[in-house]
Every structure is written in structure tokens, then in C-alpha cells.
Amino acid sequence: MKRVWLTAALLCLTLLCGCSNQVIMSDRLLIRGIGVDSLGENRYCVSVHIMKTTEQQDTAEFLQAEGESVLDALNNLTLQVGKTPLYSHNLVVIFGKQCAEQGLDFVLDFFQRQRETRPNVDVFLAESSASEIMGLKHENRYILSQDIDDLASAAEINGKVANTQVYQIVNMNYRNASPYMPVLRDEGGKIVVDGTAFFEGWKLKGVLDEDETRGLLFLTQNLDEGNMVIDLENMRMTASLTDVKRSVDISIKNGVPSFQIDIFCEAHISSIDGAISKRLDSSYYKKFEEKLEEKILEQSNAAIEKTVLENSCDVFSFGRMLYQQQTEWWRHNQANWNRLMGECSYSITVNTLITRVEQELTPDL
Numbered sequence: 404m405k406r407v408w409l410t411a412a413l414l415c416l417t418l419l420c421g422c423s424n425q426v427i428m429s430d431r432l433l434i435r436g437i438g439v440d441s442l443g444e445n446r447y448c449v450s451v452h453i454m455k456t457t458e459q460q461d462t463a464e465f466l467q468a469e470g471e472s473v474l475d476a477l478n479n480l481t482l483q484v485g486k487t488p489l490y491s492h493n494l495v496v497i498f499g500k501q502c503a504e505q506g507l508d509f510v511l512d513f514f515q516r517q518r519e520t521r522p523n524v525d526v527f528l529a530e531s532s533a534s535e536i537m538g539l540k541h542e543n544r545y546i547l548s549q550d551i552d553d554l555a556s557a558a559e560i561n562g563k564v565a566n567t568q569v570y571q572i573v574n575m576n577y578r579n580a581s582p583y584m585p586v587l588r589d590e591g592g593k594i595v596v597d598g599t600a601f602f603e604g605w606k607l608k609g610v611l612d613e614d615e616t617r618g619l620l621f622l623t624q625n626l627d628e629g630n631m632v633i634d635l636e637n638m639r640m641t642a643s644l645t646d647v648k649r650s651v652d653i654s655i656k657n658g659v660p661s662f663q664i665d666i667f668c669e670a671h672i673s674s675i676d677g678a679i680s681k682r683l684d685s686s687y688y689k690k691f692e693e694k695l696e697e698k699i700l701e702q703s704n705a706a707i708e709k710t711v712l713e714n715s716c717d718v719f720s721f722g723r724m725l726y727q728q729q730t731e732w733w734r735h736n737q738a739n740w741n742r743l744m745g746e747c748s749y750s751i752t753v754n755t756l757i758t759r760v761e762q763e764l765t766p767d768l
Contacts, residue, residue, distance in 0.1 A: 431489040432480060435463065436548025438533030439473055439510050440499035447510065449476040450537035452548045454492070465538055473513045479705040488649050490519040491746045494552040496526050496569065496589065499533040503607035504599065507572070507582075511605075522570035525555040528600040528607070530588035539589060546594060554596050555585065562629020562644060565599040565616055576605065578723050579740060581716035583619070586610060601710055601718050603741075608714050611706060618706030621666055621699060622719050624649040630673070633694040638677040640691050642670040642757070651721075653728045660725060660732065660747045666703065667754045670695060696753040702750050711749070715741045 429440035438450035447470060452463040466483060470476030477488055502510050514520050529536045539546050555566040555686045565587050572582040583601040587594055599619060600610040611619060626647045633640045647668040656660050668691055672691065675683070711718045722740050 413666060416488050420513050427753045432486045434488050434490055434493050436495045436497070436537060436551065437477075437493060438497040438499070438537040439502055440530070440533050441501040441505050441510070442469065445471050447471070447473055447476050448534060449473060449480075450534040451477070451480065451488075451697060452537060452545060467534065473510050474517070477513075490517065492522065493524055494519065494548045495555075496498050496524055496537055497533040497551075498526070499527050499529050500607070502530055502533075503528055503602070506605040507602070511569070511572065511704055515573055520569075522573075523568045524605050525552055526567050526569055526572060526584050527551070527555075527570065527587045530586055530597060535589060536587050536594060539592060539594060541592065551594060553589070554587070554594070560628065562620060562626045563613055563616060563626070564596050565611075565619055571742060575718075575720070576602075576604065578720065579717065579737070580720040580723060581608070581710070582716045583611075583718050585590045601714075603714065603716050608716050609709065611709060614702045615706045615709055618699075618702035618704070619710075619718060620702050621668075622649060622664065622706060626668075631670075631698060633698060635687075635690055635694055638675055640672060640694075641674045641676075642691070642695055643673045645669050645671065651724055651726060654671040655729055655732055656748075659743075660729065662724075662747060662749045663720060664703075664749065665754070666699060667756075668699070669756050669758050672757060692755045692757055695757075699753045699755070700751055703753070707749050707751075712745050715745055721747075 408456075432451075433454045434451050435454045435694065436452040440448045440450070442448055448467060449470070450467050452467065453466060455462045455464055466474050466480055468479040468483065470479050470509065480488060496514055498507065498510060514524065515522055527536075537545075555564060557564060565583055567582070568582040572584065575582045581602055583599050583603075585596045586598045586600050588597045590597075599616045600607055601611065602607075602608055617626070617629075624647065626644065629644050631642050631644060633642065645668070648666070650665045652663045652665075654663070663685070672688075707719070710718045711721070717740070722733070722737075726737075
């Protein structure tokens with residue numbers, strides 16, 4: 404019995420000792436957003452939002468520090484406030500343009516390696532510098548990182564934002580694909596998404612506009628919903644997209660891969676401007692489908708043209724598909740994929756189906 408009590412006492416002492424090294428929350432910097440800018444060779448500036456919670460509202464405190472690496476700069480924040488940074492609540496990472504031109508491999512590793520960071524944090528590229536975006540104020544308050552993160556979440560609503568997270572960038576690069584991420588810019592003191600940056604390896608290569616981004620989303624099957632506007636015979640139809648699907652079939656013709664890409668989506672007609680006094684027969688809806696298919700095809704071809712054919716950047720993971728469907732060809736040509744992707748043929752077929760016309764009194768489709 405004495406041995407049992409002695410063992411229990413020792414166990415309790417061990418547990419009590421284990422708590423002595425814990426850092427309490429009041430001694431931590433609750434980081435909610437991180438911006439990274441390159442200041443030249445082996446010198447970085449980090450801009451962070453520190454969450455402050457009061458009884459009335461949540462506010463952000465803006466801090467900056469420099470260092471020889473991203474982690475060194477973040478650790479140098481302690482020289483200003485004397486508290487240990489806590490990264491587990493971080494929502495966004497914003498890279499300055501100079502970082503992207505230098506190469507993200509110099510600044511990205513910390514965000515996937517450090518034990519407190521989360522690999523599913525949303526990633527953005529600042530049109531100019533990350534410090535400019537992080538330092539913006541609205542009504543004398545810093546714009547919260549949560550509000551910036553909501554721009555990425557809006558991708559599920561508007562279908563115009565290529566939402567990307569840390570682990571996806573790393574995975575795309577190691578699978579011979581080209582990473583991409585949304586671009587942020589300051590529009591008169593308001594942060595907006597303005598296109599999609601794409602990379603060759605780890606370095607910035609170009610930017611897709613809104614229509615090309617929509618094509619990217621169709622071709623990567625990352626479009627959940629959104630609206631498209633179509634003009635037809637003095638009328639303007641706005642369609643709500645849903646149930647988007649994409650399939651890719653690859654064949655080898657004369658030693659060159661040929662990609663047959665099929666896109667399908669359903670659409671609901673939400674409004675037809677200029678048609679309120681007209682009764683439209685079913686033939687109009689066929690025309691609307693054809694115009695919708697033309698626009699999706701145009702956007703998708705534009706995305707392939709700029710990324711693959713002009714810049715040899717495989718943002719669509721076509722190389723990964725080749726590995727899966729044409730393994731033998733891929734094994735022999737993988738090393739030359741950056742050059743060969745521009746010699747392949749890409750044929751896109753689009754089919755749409757208008758399934759609902761909301762509350763209009765029209766024939767059943």
C-alpha cells in the first residue's frame with residue numbers, strides 16, 4: 404500500500420513540474436495576420452496584426468520588425484513588446500511583390516515547418532508591398548485580418564477568386580505544377596482582390612485578370628458558384644452557376660499529348676434585363692445556353708493561352724494528369740515538361756444546362 408501512495412505522490416509532482424514551463428496567454432502575442440516583404444538579400448520585414456479584444460469590439464494592433472529571415476524578424480517583435488508570438492490563430496499570409504519576384508522558397512518554409520503555424524492559412528500576393536496592405540486603416544482602425552480572410556472565403560460565393568492555402572502552394576510545386584494565389588491591392592483605402600498571380604517554380608511569372616481567373620476556376624474544378632452575364636438581342640441575362648464539373652482525357656498523337664477537356668455546368672436564370680414586358684418562348688433559353696457556353700469557352704481558352712502557351716506555367720496540373728493517364732510518356736519526358744507543355748494540343752468542349760428560370764412564367768425547360 405505504501406508503494407502505491409508513493410507512486411501516486413511522485414506522479415502528481417511530475418505533473419506539477421510539467422506545468423511550470425507553460426507560457427500563459429497573457430504573455431503571448433495573438434497574431435492574426437502576417438505580411439512579409441523582402442528588403443534585399445537576406446533581409447526581411449514582417450508586418451503583423453495583433454488581436455486586441457475589448458468589451459465593445461475586436462481591434463488590431465499593427466507591429467513591424469526586421470530580421471535576416473522571416474522567423475528572425477518575427478522573433479524581433481519581442482524586442483518591442485516582450486511577449487512570445489502565438490501563430491496558431493493566424494488567418495492570412497500576405498507576400499509582397501518583391502518576395503514573389505525573388506522566390507517564395509526563401510520565405511515560405513517557416514509557414515509549413517514551424518509547429519504552431521497552420522498549413523491551411525490563406526495566402527495572398529500584395530500588388531505592391533505587404534506592409535501597405537497590412538497597414539491600411541478604415542475609420543482610424545486597422546482593417547482586421549479576418550476581413551482580409553473573408554475575401555478568400557468569398558470565392559465560394561462569387562466564383563472570381565482563386566483561393567489558395569499554404570499547403571496547396573507547396574503541393575503544386577512539388578507535383579510539377581505552377582502555384583497561384585489571389586492578388587490584393589489598395590483601392591482608395593479599401594482592400595480588393597485584383598486577379599490571380601501565377602508562378603514558374605517559386606518565382607512570380609504573371610497575373611490573370613478576372614475573366615482569365617474564371618477560366619482557371621473552371622479548368623481546375625474550383626468553381627462552386629457564381630454569376631455570369633450574357634447579352635442577347637437587347638437583353639442581358641444574369642445566370643447563377645452551379646454544379647460545375649470538368650473531365651480531362653489525354654491521348655498521345657504522333658508523340659505529343661492531346662488534352663480533351665470537357666466542362667459542364669448547370670445554370671439558373673436569375674434576371675433578364677429588358678425582358679420584363681416580354682414573354683420568351685423556350686427557343687430563347689437554348690440561345691442563352693449557347694451564349695453561356697461561348698463565354699465559358701472564351702475564358703477557359705484565355706487562361707490556357709496566358710499560363711501554358713505564353714509562359715509555360717502548368718497551373719492546371721496537366722503534368723500530374725499525364726503521370727496518371729500516360730505514365731510511360733511522362734517517365735520519358737518529365738524533365739522537359741516546361742518546354743513540351745506549349746507543344747501539346749488543348750481542346751475544350753463546354754456544355755451548359757439551364758435548369759431553372761426562378762419565378763418567371765415560362766414554359767417548362
